[in-house]
Amino acid sequence: MKYFLPWVYTVFLLTLLFFSGLSHATDKQWQSLVSDYEKHLAAKLKSKGIPGGALSIVNGPDNLFVKGIGVTKLSKGRKVDAHTRFRLASVSKTFAGSLTAKLANEGRFSLEDPVSKFIPEFSNTSYKNNLKVYHLLSHSGGLVPNAYDNLIESRMSYPDIVSKLLSVEPICKPGQCYGYQNVMFSLVDEVIKASTKMGYARWLNEFVFAPLQMNDASLGYEQMIIDNNYAHPHVRGRKRWHTARLKQNYYKVLPAAGVNASASDMAIWLKAQLGYYPSVLSPEVLADQTRPYTHTKKELRRRVWKKHLKEAYYGLGWRVYNYDNETLYYHSGWVQGYRSDIVIMPHLNIGFSLILNAETGLINELTTEFIDQVLAYKRQQK
Template identity: 25%
Template structure:
């Protein structure tokens, strides 16, 4: 075996050391650049809208960063930290969609099945003939944003659904609706023979590696559960309601949410059925303007303008029925898209956005329901920095 001169070994060692130092320096520069971008976007936003506390998580170039701001509770000035649990409102729908898609991957349901197959009490009704897919994409025919006040339990829920009459043909219009996707999740759980909450907490969350994500916050974690703050500054938490867990019931940390984002960007480390389930949620079924409706997620061709995303999350799209342009065949798991979802409860505001092709993503969790356009614009400023940060995934 040829011996390598000592001087040559020293030269190689020095080169390796310099490479490691340069890589470390690049990582440091990248982290400082990302931190500066997040600070510049988030601190003015919190000041302008009186947001008591926020946690922002970022993934870029295979690295994960979490930044904490302000307080989780004004009383006692408890600071936001890595353990702080936030309500994520309608971002919960992306978990509901993943569970239903997982049911399809496991063979317990088909999205083409009628609702009445899994809730026989709906047999013979308009909604009983509606497909799970139309329920999961808010296209059942005009279900409202919220249940009427008279719906207070499972019996009155079933009575409401049995008596409901569509205003539009199923699949022709999108009307954003908690009862629609709530029923979607309820039926998915029925197909698996277990309660929705149990499936989420004992099956889906653990399978995704989410150890700090809950429907029902355990007693031992209540000290980490942030208080949300209403418009008049009063501490609030989400009010229980029918199908609340399915539509807006998840509480989690920024670190767990960015892990979920990373699973959506690259699910290679998950089992085959869960990989297929996640891919299924990225399938686009129709368009409203520039927005493509997936299961839970909403998508835009990448690159996209911030104005397109603002239009897709506007009151006209969220609060009104919009005629859809069907995608035939559905758009299957495109990579060159921006994927996002907003979420709010009375005291919390959340935004999640990622670009799979760039392997970058952002989670913004706040204990105040501040305007959605401000979330989107702040996220776009951070995305611009992530796309140009050292160590990003597309750097040679």
């Protein structure tokens, strides 16, 4: 027996060292992948003259990569750092989806509640009690796509736009067809206000941003320009990029497009979506927000992803994809002068966010490259 115990201990140590070595090798491979991708990204942005970007990559709870790239504006801009604010545009919808799922999970209201319960004006429309809360956030309310988005860019106030929305006849019954919305999506603010006596902005600031310590994140135009560490928008004209004026229009629809955030904030948001802050976003909330409510067949024809997508749905503020047999939660954003992408790979424990202060389709290529590299890396390990 006295010889047996040291032998067992020796085997244990050798096994521990073996797996430790494997883990160390894997970590080095991952770091190499991220480093190579960041260099490729920076070179690509520079070659296209794109002013700046914010990159966030998460692999598990502690393996984070956060990087500001380029400058906040072309002339006399400051360097983009980890705390430089960018407009998220429609990536803001992921926050609305999470918050709504959270409040519903707490019993503040039900996702199955009719919208007319909170906005009585809907009782006198063709919707009556057929339009449910989850229809708002899954783009399945039955309206023609992007209904009255043109008025968001006008001087018309959001309440006046909604009053016009009430007169629009749906093209299908709620839940039967997909039509991407910004005006209708943002009605969730009224639902939250009516059911909790507190508005969407306050809920998001106090019960999401604050506990997650997303210290740069904010809502609205005034908070975007509160100091000079924000990325200015850029548009293309006459074969070069121009710094544009930061417009307030899409800040009218805060749930749909009103969030500002930095690379540092987005790394935290990725971790929250991967389940590392259960006191803020519980497993039940994460499951509810990514339930595939609406089939989005049109997404299967996306040029960049056409060969990869097998299924495409919309949850609550999140797209849900089968991408080469891997589940992805995804959203993109586009508002004048900015593009944004967010990707969650829940089964691989990996999250990715890229925001650019220029209107460029290059982001589609850059995001796809990252996804493909990660899938190849993970499948090599099996």
